[in-house]
Amino acid sequence: MDARDVSALHDSMRRYGLPGVLTPADPRNPAGDWRVVDPADQRDITEATLDAVAAAGRQQPTRGFVIARG
Template identity: 60%
Template sequence: MDARDVSSLHDSMRRYGIPGVLVPVDAQNPHGPWRVVDHDGAGPRQDITDDVLAAVHASTRRRPERGFVITK
């Protein structure tokens, strides 16, 4: 994921009201995996990646808008 991908994902998180900050797992390797952390400035960062992925999935899940079923 590059800086553009991170920016796009961060914008999407904000649009859906999902908290968190995106940070690379390894600060020396910004092209490696990234995590979402919650940080209020007072304590250590807490990894909330799994919660954010679940929230994004729940907020973007849509039913099919059209289609048909063929029965035998």
């Protein structure tokens, strides 16, 4: 994931309530690759976060109305 993807991923993480902090892989190169880290132990959770965002985006809405046609 590069700097162009960070804003969209950040928005998705907040929308779906996913934890993590987005940070550049190389702090001296913020235009390069980025990763998601667990704030508790600084463990790289990028792949798990990307998978969770993709899965959440595929889910059907759980609220709504069902109107029976009679």
